[in-house]
Amino acid sequence: NAGVTQTPKFHILKIGQSMTLQCTQDMNHNYMYWYRQDPGMGLKLIYYSVGAGITDKGEVPNGYNVSRSTTEDFPLRLELAAPSQTSVYFCASRGGRPDNLLFGPGTRLTVL
Amino acid sequence: AQSVTQLGSHVSVSEGALVLLRCNYSSSVPPYLFWYVQYPNQGLQLLLKYTTGATLVKGINGFEAEFKKSETSFHLTKPSAHMSDAAEYFCAVSTSGGSYIPTFGRGTSLIVHP
Numbered sequence: 162n163a164g165v166t167q168t169p170k171f172h173i174l175k176i177g178q179s180m181t182l183q184c185t186q187d188m189n190h191n192y193m194y195w196y197r198q199d200p201g202m203g204l205k206l207i208y209y210s211v212g213a214g215i216t217d218k219g220e221v222p223n224g225y226n227v228s229r230s231t232t233e234d235f236p237l238r239l240e241l242a243a244p245s246q247t248s249v250y251f252c253a254s255r256g257g258r259p260d261n262l263l264f265g266p267g268t269r270l271t272v273l
Numbered sequence: 274a275q276s277v278t279q280l281g282s283h284v285s286v287s288e289g290a291l292v293l294l295r296c297n298y299s300s301s302v303p304p305y306l307f308w309y310v311q312y313p314n315q316g317l318q319l320l321l322k323y324t325t326g327a328t329l330v331k332g333i334n335g336f337e338a339e340f341k342k343s344e345t346s347f348h349l350t351k352p353s354a355h356m357s358d359a360a361e362y363f364c365a366v367s368t369s370g371g372s373y374i375p376t377f378g379r380g381t382s383l384i385v386h387p
Contacts, residue, residue: 165316201282201380203377206374209374251316259324261309261319262307262309262319264309264317265316
């Protein structure tokens with residue numbers, strides 16, 4: 162199993178541009194999450210999904226959108242990028258309720 | 274609502290010394306508790322977790338944590354620090370009240386001096 166994969170690893174975006182961060186898992190997990198990590202702030206939940214076709218907002222959803230058309234993929238869309246979206250983005254998945262999250266390697270995004 | 278507080282954004286120890294990273298949680302229902310470690314420029318990986326049963330949980334790399342309900346704590350310890358333990362450590366909680374969505378603490382950076 163490759164686990165959770167994310168692309169790209171790094172990206173520089175101009176203010177006002179849009180992009181999609183890709184996340185794929187090959188463990189047939191129903192639950193998938195997007196977090197952003199900022200220094201000293203821990204991880205903040207952006208969006209999550211409990212299965213294909215079902216998504217919901219987390220703590221900091223503004224400026225982002227998601228879709229979940231398949232079990233494997235959970236892309237995160239940034240519309241009209243702003244400097245405040247400069248962060249490290251982590252995708253994670255889990256199988257069942259007591260299970261821990263399995264994290265991808267992250268995407269380091271800079272908005273200039 | 275569920276929440277996690279990690280006391281100390283930075284902890285500094287000498288190699289061979291005891292490591293103690295503090296985590297307190299808030300929850301009105303039984304929690305699942307986790308410690309994750311993040312090495313520089315990497316994703317988070319699980320160190321250990323408490324779901325049910327034995328309150329002393331052993332994890333990878335010699336770490337362990339004890340769930341103390343009366344103190345709402347889940348502190349992480351290691352008897353003897355190694356240089357390779359230098360990393361960021363995150364405590365997390367999930368509960369039925371929070372739809373089992375994990376909430377993370379702000380993290381503690383462990384610095385190990387030779």
